[in-house]
Ligand SMILES: CC(=O)SCCNC(=O)CCNC(=O)[C@H](O)C(C)(C)COP(=O)(O)OP(=O)(O)OC[C@H]1O[C@@H](n2cnc3c(N)ncnc32)[C@H](O)[C@@H]1OP(=O)(O)O
Ligand SMILES: O=CC(=O)O
């Protein structure tokens with residue numbers, strides 16, 4: 262198959278299965294029009310992000326900013342998003358999509374962000390699978406012969422495009438790579454928005470990694486423009502925003518306001534939130550966080566305060582408050598350990614339901630029942646939007662540094678997780694179970710950014726080098742004896758790329774400049790050739 266592309270559009274990746282249904286000339290023309298209309302505004306926002314970060318790192322103070330005063334509320338949710346007590350998330354391969362849609366959760370968030378390794382094949386085939394899922398034609402036959410089909414009462418579909426920071430190096434428009442957000446959103450909306458509306462649902466999106474209200478405004482403009490261009494009813498594109506950056510937390514109400522005609526809720530993305538906290542203050546020796554395992558929501562004042570503030574702001578303005586992701590997943594190998602994992606998830610969701618959340622995410626179908634039970638017990642349903650939660654008593658704790666040690670065991674743990682995760686990611690898998698915990702890009706970002714900070718401010722450079730070398734040896738031996746034994750085999754993507762993972766990790770940890778997202782240099786490794794490397798150069 263060869264591509265037919267509109268004028269000014271260049272495809273820099275080869276056709277893959279699914280290209281024929283996804284990368285049609287009309288769909289590419291829509292993505293190109295999005296890029297031409299909003300590309301510059303996005304670049305401007307990214308420049309503003311960089312300026313703001315520089316100012317904060319230089320010591321500029323931060324304040325909580327209220328949204329516009331008055332009694333405004335966000336638009337009421339569509340009927341199929343009124344009850345969101347359990348939302349499952351996961352990557353876009355056919356088995357995951359089918360299992361998630363059949364899981365009994367109210368919503369399935371199909372993920373092109375944290376749970377996705379953005380290989381070209383994953384991006385295009387993921388869209389092709391979602392296109393089939395929307396039309397209810399998706400099926401899958403596993404290598405062992407098991408057949409997967411969609412059930413009669415699937416979860417409501419929502420899609421998370423990649424964040425504003427990333428380019429999609431496979432598609433260039435007028436000599437520049439397109440924004441990954443516009444590529445993912447544009448293709449999904451072009452192929453599915455009308456079909457979803459005809460089927461009684463709608464085009465619903467989860468928006469990741471926003472850093473403030475201006476970025477929400479740009480998304481709103483993209484949605485408004487797309488509705489007109491695609492001939493959709495006005496305000497039919499709906500969104501939920503992840504609050505997963507400390508600067509976005511300061512502007513939660515403004516984010517709701519900018520998207521008030523379309524937004525249905527906020528979700529506290531605790532893992533990226535922790536990463537953002539480390540990154541924002543990375544250069545400050547007085548703002549070093551303790552070991553990753555100690556950073557739980559109840560015990561960490563900045564997370565606890567953000568969590569309370571989110572429910573307060575959401576309910577005041579009529580939006581759902583959706584809880585985030587516990588990293589514990591069920592275990593088949595050990596009933597006692599399984600019970601302990603479920604107890605961790607239950608406790609986390611009981612806290613959220615008690616704080617006023619209307620529902621929460623789960624990482625695994627085996628957790629749907631546990632979380633549903635917690636929210637059903639907490640309130641009769643479908644949500645607790647009417648319950649007003651108080652504002653946090655000590656909002657200054659949004660920026661407080663938690664107590665706790667930085668230990669050599671913490672360093673070894675971060676190296677282990679980062680190496681295993683990066684190796685799996687480079688092999689095409691964006692979400693993996695490592696030591697029986699869910700790890701994805703956001704949790705790996707925490708590990709590698711802590712290492713950067715500890716090397717700088719705790720003099721852990723030599724220790725990092727020796728521990729990293731030892732761990733690489735150990736993982737090579739594990740992978741040699743059994744690919745699955747490393748906790749993250751290469752899966753469909755082929756063998757684990759441990760040596761490249763180590764190279765990438767060294768760069769992320771040892772570069773004097775903090776790398777803003779691991780996925781930016783990571784993409785050069787992931788795509789292998791000119792495409793990823795071009796993005797890095799283009800950014801320079
Ligand atoms: C920080 C954040 O952004 S959180 C959101 C992003 N992260 C995610 O979405 C993670 C989603 N979770 C996952 O990807 C997976 O649960 C993993 C990788 C952590 C573990 O997956 P596995 O190792 O396959 O788990 P396990 O072997 O227990 O799976 C049992 C079954 O459940 C299925 N399953 C597991 N997780 C999911 C999921 N999230 N959605 C759909 N099906 C799932 C598996 O495919 C498997 O199906 P099968 O029995 O038909 O073969
Ligand atoms: O996207 C969710 C997060 O916790 O990060």
Ligand SMILES: [Mg+2]
Pocket residue numbers: 375469470503505530532533703
């Ligand atoms: Mg995230």
